[in-house]
Amino acid sequence: MSAAEAASNGARAVRLEATNLEGSFLGKTVAPKKFASGAESGFAFADLLFGLDLGNAPAFGFAYPDWRGHLDDVFFHPDVSTQIEWEPGLDAVIGDYWLKDGTPVPLCPRNLTRKLTDRLASLGFTATVAVEIEATVFEESIQEARARGYRGLTPLGGSAGTAYHLAKSKDWYGYMNAVADRLDAVGIEWEAWSDEDAAGQIEINLAPGDPVKVCDSWARTRQIMREVAFERGHTVTFMAKPTEGYGQASHINISLQRDGANVFYAEEGPSxxxxxxxxxxxxxxxxxxxxxxxxxxxxxxxVDLSGPPVTASWGISNKTTAIRAVCGHPSYSRLEYRVPGADANLYLALAGVLAGVIAGLERKIEPPDPVSEMAWCMPPGVGVERLPDTITKAAAALEADPILRELLGAEFVDYWVGSRRWEWMQFHTAGGDPFAELSEWESARYFELP
Structure with a gap:
């Protein structure tokens, strides 16, 4: 579809959509005439969209690249293949951020996903990915949630926290059916939804597909879940741990194809x-x-025994490990990367996963033996290391990783590491409590965004 055709669809406005580093869905709404005039040249956005933290403060204390730091413009280029009717009279289109010289913004999450997808294609492989979206829905409206500081809220559907629980109240089913209807209306294919472990927690499984397209669907699905919650007088959060109970995840499933065949499949086990x-x-x-x-x-x-992986481990059909290998089927053989939280930006998370896969294929890296026992509560000295358990430990690990620095780009790695250290400093200087199971500072900062 050309820009002129897109602008003449009869919409009264077009919404431009993309994520920032934190995974927040950002954009602006433009008139059809404006959209037609800027669809080729791009739409100017201040570089601050990559510089504001979730408290709306500019992040300092680390080096900025040449294009960042003077409130200069970067340019949103719409991908008109993503243009849809979001609601009567309003179209929506997803795009990427580019610099004035015509090169992609090195921090642009969607560009990074595409960059790694293209790198994989250069090796002769096509990736098929799927994502599990977890969220918690509460009875209260967003206004009431804000007034309460996002604490002491009532889980929608009752207090039962058993996974797959069907004895939910009608308002819970009403919300989920409305979300599914909206997904169908905008053409996002979903496969299943269900009750998850925590009270009020849900999981939606999106259909497998191309990495960039699945990320686009992920971003729009979360927006739909928010809009439906607001319309029905409820609120939803993708915070990693919105209550003192269970947290919530965003598992990534991936398989690779070459000439139409699943190269992860082998009759005897992992290929x-x-x-x-x-x-x-x-x-x-x-x-x-x-x-x-x-x-x-x-x-x-x-936390051991609470669902998420805590060790740098893999296993065959072992959901206690960080990487679960599903083997034995020509179509369904895949890897499930179980570390991501529900607060992860899927574009960036998937770029990192693809980088790891590419490195393994290019360098023929052999893994250690799979873990066959429970990977929680493993004693020291068994040869399986624990994952970094703080934001600063993980940032230091990324800073020192030569593979990710090469494949994701040094500019992205350095900027991301700086922004995580800034987040740590904000927590420790602006009211965070490291000894609380969940501090009020975290609820205020993360409940609504990302």
Whole structure:
């Protein structure tokens, strides 16, 4: 679709959409005439969109690249293949951020996903990915949630916290059915939704597909879940640990195809390509932890026996490990990367996962033996290291990772590491409590964003 055709669809406005580093869905709404005039040249956004933290303060204390720091413009270029009717009279289009010289912004999450997808294609592989979105829904409106400081809220559907629980109240089903209807209306394919472990917690599984397209669907699905909650007088959060109970995740499933065949499949178990992919993922898992667990609260999830992985481990059909290998089927053989929290920016998380897979394939990295026992509560000295358990430990691991620095780009790595250290400083100087199970500072900062 050309810009002129897009602008003449009859919409009264077009919404431009993309994420920042934190995974917040950002954009602006433009008139059809404005959209037509800027669809080729791009739309100016201040570089501060990559510089504001979730408290709306500019992050300092680390080196800025040449294009960042003077409130100069970067340019949003819409991908018109993503343009849809969001609601009557309003179209929506996802895009990427580019610099004046025509090169991609090195920090742009969507550009990074595409960069790694293209790198994988250069090796002759196509990736198919899927994501599990977890969120918690509360009865109270967003206004009431804000008035309460996002604490002491009532889980929608009752207090039962057993996974797959069907005895939910009608308002819970009403919310989920409304979300599914909206997904269908905008053309986002979903496969399943269900009750998750914590009270009020849900999981939605999006259909497998191309990495960039799945990330686009992830961003829009979360926006729909928010809008439906607001419309029905409820509120929803993707915070990694919104209450003192269970946290919530965003597991990534990935398989690789070559000439239409799943190269992760082998009749006898993990194929050579799967083993090498696991090897690369484990070689980068400590550094990638910074990307897939981006916030202070992300690390409060890492508790033995509570669901999330806590060790740099892999296993065959072992959900206690960080990487679960699903083997034995020509179509369904895949890897499940179980570290990401619900607060991760999927574009960046998937870029990091693809980087690990690429490194494993290119360097033929062999993994250690799979873990066959429970990977929680493992004693020291068994040869399985624990994942970094604070935002600063993970940032240091990423800073020291030569593989991720090469594949994701030094500019991205240095900027991301600086922003995580800034987040740590804000927590310790602006009211965070490291000894609380969940501090009021975290609720105020992370409940609504990302």
């Amino acid at each position: 050579e390509a799967m083993r090498h992919a696991v090897g690369g993922l484990l070689a980068t898992i400590e550094g990638n932890t910074s990307i897939v667990l981006p916030q202070i609260t992300s690390y409060r999830r890492l």
